[in-house]
Amino acid sequence: MLAVKTSDGISPKARALHFRSIVVDTHDDTTQRMLDPKFDLGVRHADGNVDIPRMREGGLGAIFFSIWIPGTITGPAAVQKALEQISAVRRQVADHPRDLVLATTAADVRSAFVAHKIAVLMGVEGGHMMNGDLEALRNFAALGVRYMTLTHMLNVPWADASTDTPAHNGLTDFGRQVIREMNRLGMIVDISHVADKTFYDVLATSEAPVIASHSSCRALCNAPRNMTDQMIRDLAAKGGVIQINYHIGFLSQEFRDAEKANPQLEKDIDVEMKKRCGEVEACQLLEKERLIRELVRQGKLPRVNWTRIIDHIDHAVKIAGADHVGLGSDFDGANMPYGMDDASHVPQITNALLEKGYSESDIQKILGGNTLRVMEQVEAAAKRLGGHP
Numbered sequence: 481m482l483a484v485k486t487s488d489g490i491s492p493k494a495r496a497l498h499f500r501s502i503v504v505d506t507h508d509d510t511t512q513r514m515l516d517p518k519f520d521l522g523v524r525h526a527d528g529n530v531d532i533p534r535m536r537e538g539g540l541g542a543i544f545f546s547i548w549i550p551g552t553i554t555g556p557a558a559v560q561k562a563l564e565q566i567s568a569v570r571r572q573v574a575d576h577p578r579d580l581v582l583a584t585t586a587a588d589v590r591s592a593f594v595a596h597k598i599a600v601l602m603g604v605e606g607g608h609m610m611n612g613d614l615e616a617l618r619n620f621a622a623l624g625v626r627y628m629t630l631t632h633m634l635n636v637p638w639a640d641a642s643t644d645t646p647a648h649n650g651l652t653d654f655g656r657q658v659i660r661e662m663n664r665l666g667m668i669v670d671i672s673h674v675a676d677k678t679f680y681d682v683l684a685t686s687e688a689p690v691i692a693s694h695s696s697c698r699a700l701c702n703a704p705r706n707m708t709d710q711m712i713r714d715l716a717a718k719g720g721v722i723q724i725n726y727h728i729g730f731l732s733q734e735f736r737d738a739e740k741a742n743p744q745l746e747k748d749i750d751v752e753m754k755k756r757c758g759e760v761e762a763c764q765l766l767e768k769e770r771l772i773r774e775l776v777r778q779g780k781l782p783r784v785n786w787t788r789i790i791d792h793i794d795h796a797v798k799i800a801g802a803d804h805v806g807l808g809s810d811f812d813g814a815n816m817p818y819g820m821d822d823a824s825h826v827p828q829i830t831n832a833l834l835e836k837g838y839s840e841s842d843i844q845k846i847l848g849g850n851t852l853r854v855m856e857q858v859e860a861a862a863k864r865l866g867g868h869p
């Protein structure tokens with residue numbers, strides 16, 4: 481067993497359960513940091529949320545690194561940049577063969593766990609990166625990408641996003657073709673970020689269960705990026721999983737209201753962030769976190785505690801059952817609540833769920849079992865459809 485150094489307050493029972501479970505995180509933006517050739521995932525960093533030492537401390541068994549560029553970058557440049565990020569992830573895996581292994585199936589994840597390695601997977605966050613070309617999608621799949629989030633913040637030419645003005649009434653005919661091709665390729669369809677109508681069009685089209693790789697509950701925090709109770713139920717009815725996002729703006733209504741009440745704050749943060757970082761995404765994320773925490777210290781924004789994550793998990797479980805909830809942190813891509821400062825804190829989730837009276841088997845499903853089940857179902861559908869995962 482590896483040396484464990486997590487925060488205090490975790491019972492021996494919770495620790496033992498956590499470290500014998502395959503913990504899967506379906507959304508992580510550390511890829512942006514990997515674009516800096518000097519960034520080494522193998523050493524512990526004072527900033528950010530994820531590196532190998534902290535994944536080990538947090539008992540992460542599998543992590544989906546996100547391939548992401550802003551939706552404003554389109555055309556062949558978008559495909560090119562996605563390929564560069566895929567290479568950056570693959571390079572980190574190649575550089576750390578003792579700790580990491582590239583995984584493309586649930587079976588790969590399970591064998592990585594047995595070999596005491598962290599399974600690295602990839603998800604493309606935004607359909608704009610395939611540039612309307614199914615061949616680009618096939619190429620992503622061949623390089624190991626195992627899910628695609630259909631949109632990011634902006635609509636794509638074939639699907640509406642939750643944070644843009646509706647333009648397609650959900651999915652277009654080509655959008656439906658994309659879903660069918662993803663089913664054939666064994667790529668999980670990810671409905672985080674998409675408009676509610678797009679979500680329902682996806683449910684009607686997909687031959688396999690789908691995921692919300694990093695979304696939380698709208699009943700607890702009314703953000704368009706979160707899912708309504710009915711959506712969570714309908715996702716579950718198709719066998720899917722909602723992986724709860726740890727971002728404070730999706731966890732806490734109080735935080736959202738405070739931001740809304742003072743729009744100037746957000747503008748000031750943006751200006752200061754750009755002043756410090758230009759357009760470098762990895763830097764912007766780190767600086768934004770610093771600026772928000774400063775405003776919290778000054779009492780201008782509310783302090784959001786990590787236990788809000790547990791509230792969202794518990795709500796989703798009450799709505800859809802323990803077979804349909806998972807973890808999708810958004811580490812290194814969002815603003816983390818106090819007490820979930822990085823990946824080393826993840827065992828707290830196991831501890832809190834045990835304290836709440838959850839059974840060990842339900843906790844193991846939430847930690848990763850449900851995501852692995854969806855992967856297996858997506859792989860089986862691909863076989864049935866004559867493709868190959």
Ligand SMILES: [Zn+2]
Pocket residue numbers: 605673694
């Ligand atoms: Zn996202």
